[in-house]
Amino acid sequence: MLSRTADHLFWMARYTERAENTARMLDVNYQTSLLPQSSEATEQGWRGLLSISELTHDYHRLHDSLNPHDVMEFMVCDESNPSSIHSCLRAARENARAVRGTLTTEVWETANTTWLEFKRLIANxxxxxxxxxxxxxxxxxxxxxxxxxxxxxxxxxxxxxxRIGTFLERADNTARLLDVKFHGAQSEFFGVREQREPVEVDFYYWSAILRSVSGFEVYRKVYRNVIRPEKVAELLILRPDMPRSLAACMDEVVGNLKMVANEQSGETLRRAGRLRADLSFGRIDEILATGLHAFLTQFLDRVGDLGIGISRDFLVPV
Structure with missing residues (x-):
């Protein structure tokens, strides 16, 4: 396969997944902002959303203050924001158009219709x-x-x-969501009582996070207990049977990398396999003991390194 064709397919999938994940993060922030809370807590949530996508500087270049309306407009409609839903769906459609002959008619029509309908929904x-x-x-x-x-x-x-593009992007976004939301949960508003019994708002906070990754029902089925932060982390990091977990994503990345392996991709495949092994044999108590933020930061660095390796081995050099 030509590297340019592989590049378009890879990024078509990444941008489609990125649009979905942006919608998921906006949705959970929108839902949690409806809870009774201080203005500081609300602002922290929207600030965290910009931090997830590393867009804080870009946002403040266009807006003087932080408010939900402006953040949602920036993350949905702003053409100058490369991670907005507008930019992602447009890029996914353009990448699909470039390799239209490689895709089935149904795949192309889905990407094209999504873009056209998106413009209609924004306009009306x-x-x-x-x-x-x-x-x-x-x-x-x-x-x-x-x-x-x-x-x-x-x-x-x-x-x-x-598939590689989809799951590499999903792993990146799940890790970012976990990092920012667990950091946000350390605020006084999302604390716990002295008896370590979750306050009522904790349930809604953690359930909203689970719903943002379609994990609320999964959590109930797996743990059959109250929602506890450490169990949320375990579900979204280590459970290979949870579709949006880091472990499940890396299983898919490694499996699909093996199917396209070439003479120069050995090191990239080794690094992907090692990352998957760390998740397969990891324990949540060890991760929390060493620091969740440090673990997720390192994971994001390694996923970024994998993306560079995949581009070098298979795609159009950047």
């Missing part, structure tokens, strides 16, 4: 009238894209590069 004000419904639409279109890919595409190299 649907996003501003009901943000939660709009975010659900973005997630649904991403689900549809993956389903059509699985259901119609030949599982050749094209398919594997799409």
């Amino acid at each position: 004000g649907s996003f501003r009238r009901d943000p939660a419904d709009f975010f659900e639409w973005v997630k649904f279109r991403s689900h549809l894209s993956r389903g059509v890919t699985l259901g119609t595409m030949l599982q050749d190299e094209s398919f594997h590069f799409l």
Whole structure:
């Protein structure tokens, strides 16, 4: 396969997944902002969202103050923001158009229709009238894209590069979400009582985070207990049967990398395998003892390094 074709497929999948994850993060912030809380706690949540995407500087270059309306506009509609849903869906569609002959008709039409319908929803004000419904639409279109890919595409190299892009992006976003939200939970508002019994708002905070990764029902099924932060971390980091966990993502990345391996990809595959092994044999108590922030920061660095390695070995050099 030509490296340029692989590059378009890889980034088409990454941008589609990034749009979904941006919608998920906006949705959880929007939902938690409706809880009774101080203005400082609300602002911290929106500041954290910008921090997840490393867009704080870009936002403040355009806006003097931090408020939910401006943040959502910036993360959804702003064409100058490369991580906005607008930019991601447009980039996904353009990458799909560049390799239209490699994709099935259904995959191309899904990407194209998503972009056209997105522009219509923004133009008619649907996003501003009901943000939660709009975010659900973005997630649904991403689900549809993956389903059509699985259901119609030949599982050749094209398919594997799409999968690598999807799960590398998902791993990155899950780690960022965990890092920022666990840091936010250390504030006084999201603390616990002296008896270490969760305050009522803790339940809504952690359940909102779980819902943002479609993990609320999964958590209830796996743990059958009250929502505890350490169990949330375990579910989203180490459980290979949780679709959006770091472990599950790395399983997919390694499996698909093996299917497209070439003479120069040995080191990238080794690093991916080592990262997967660390997750497969890790324990949440050890991770928490050494520091969750340090663990997630290192994970993000290693995922970024994998992305560079994949670009070097398979894609158009950056």
